[in-house]
Amino acid sequence: MLHIDNIEKYLRDHEISPSYQRKRIFEYLYNSKKHPSVNDIYSFLIDDIPTLSKTTIYNTLNLFIEKNIVDSIIIDGNELKYQICDSKKHGHFKCKSCNTLYDIQIDFDNLNIDSLKGFDIHEQSFYFVGICEKCKNNNKV
Amino acid sequence: MLHIDNIEKYLRDHEISPSYQRKRIFEYLYNSKKHPSVNDIYSFLIDDIPTLSKTTIYNTLNLFIEKNIVDSIIIDGNELKYQICDSKKHGHFKCKSCNTLYDIQIDFDNLNIDSLKGFDIHEQSFYFVGICEKCKNNNKV
DNA sequence: TTCTCTGCAAACGCTTTGCACGGAT
DNA sequence: ATCCGTGCAAAGCGTTTGCAGAGAA
Numbered sequence: 371m372l373h374i375d376n377i378e379k380y381l382r383d384h385e386i387s388p389s390y391q392r393k394r395i396f397e398y399l400y401n402s403k404k405h406p407s408v409n410d411i412y413s414f415l416i417d418d419i420p421t422l423s424k425t426t427i428y429n430t431l432n433l434f435i436e437k438n439i440v441d442s443i444i445i446d447g448n449e450l451k452y453q454i455c456d457s458k459k460h461g462h463f464k465c466k467s468c469n470t471l472y473d474i475q476i477d478f479d480n481l482n483i484d485s486l487k488g489f490d491i492h493e494q495s496f497y498f499v500g501i502c503e504k505c506k507n508n509n510k511v
Numbered sequence: 512m513l514h515i516d517n518i519e520k521y522l523r524d525h526e527i528s529p530s531y532q533r534k535r536i537f538e539y540l541y542n543s544k545k546h547p548s549v550n551d552i553y554s555f556l557i558d559d560i561p562t563l564s565k566t567t568i569y570n571t572l573n574l575f576i577e578k579n580i581v582d583s584i585i586i587d588g589n590e591l592k593y594q595i596c597d598s599k600k601h602g603h604f605k606c607k608s609c610n611t612l613y614d615i616q617i618d619f620d621n622l623n624i625d626s627l628k629g630f631d632i633h634e635q636s637f638y639f640v641g642i643c644e645k646c647k648n649n650n651k652v
Numbered sequence: 653t654t655c656t657c658t659g660c661a662a663a664c665g666c667t668t669t670g671c672a673c674g675g676a677t
Numbered sequence: 678a679t680c681c682g683t684g685c686a687a688a689g690c691g692t693t694t695g696c697a698g699a700g701a702a
Contacts, residue, residue: 389683391682395586408667422683423563426682427682430551444588447591448665449665449666450588450666488644488647489640491604492640496637497637498632498636499632499634500632501631501633502632530701531655549691563659564658564659565659565692566694567657569691589690590691590692591692
């Protein structure tokens with residue numbers, strides 16, 4: 371797991387001038403165990419920053435993506451989710467019942483997929499949808 | 512690869528009354544090597560069926576999905592792509608250069624991912640983005 | 653007739669764009 | 678004074694919904 375002890379420095383190191391909004395958005399992403407959407411970020415920060423607009427969140431996230439410190443993922447097709455880039459590649463499992471998005475560690479390097487021979491891979495994504503163990507036990511789905 | 516020799520019967524067998532539009536949309540999906548979007552289907556069929564509307568394509572595809580004969584996939588986050596359901600699970604590789612979407616055969620059963628133990632998996636998706644061999648050779652990207 | 657299918661028009665939700673104000677340097 | 682970040686308002690785009698007319702049985 372990526373460890374950052376100084377967000378302001380981290381942003382500067384990635385050529386991002388650390389405005390208050392940008393720091394708070396990054397901080398929320400960094401501390402979040404989930405993979406928040408723009409609305410999640412907005413709902414969380416609006417109490418602290420009453421003037422905050424979603425445009426700023428979109429601007430900021432797109433800047434972060436451009437500077438390669440944040441990734442966007444899409445599971446359902448409705449809204450984008452964001453997460454701090456992590457060198458360790460992982461996939462996702464989305465529980466249909468509780469809507470939790472779990473990180474799934476996958477050893478991509480050992481996949482050895484024949485049909486990918488000769489292709490340059492820049493990005494990869496792997497996800498599952500189903501029912502998580504917790505919901506299976508609680509709700510007997 | 513799924514083989515269907517009578518589309519009308521295939522639709523009836525899946526509780527779908529085979530209207531002309533539905534047959535043509537299914538036929539296009541079935542013959543298409545790509546994974547067409549609604550716009551792809553519309554562009555292809557509009558010459559033959561000048562009254563065709565995108566609403567009908569959406570209606571039809573959603574009906575097909577409901578009846579489990581078509582899957583929708585999303586790679587980029589902008590528009591949905593559709594494909595005939597195939598029992599053999601596969602992933603996708605999207606070439607950034609030529610925008611081709613390749614099917615990638617993956618042995619999902621042998622993945623043995625520890626963190627998925629105890630989870631019920633209903634859907635799974637696996638994709639890569641990068642440069643395909645053809646584009647590497649042609650354009651020396 | 654009755655029921656289903658089609659397709660126009662409008663609505664919807666997420667994201668982007670245009671632009672002007674305000675703060676920092 | 679200049680530059681950059683912010684945020685309102687509007688536009689954009691893919692998809693869904695409302696609804697009425699056409700067509701099948």
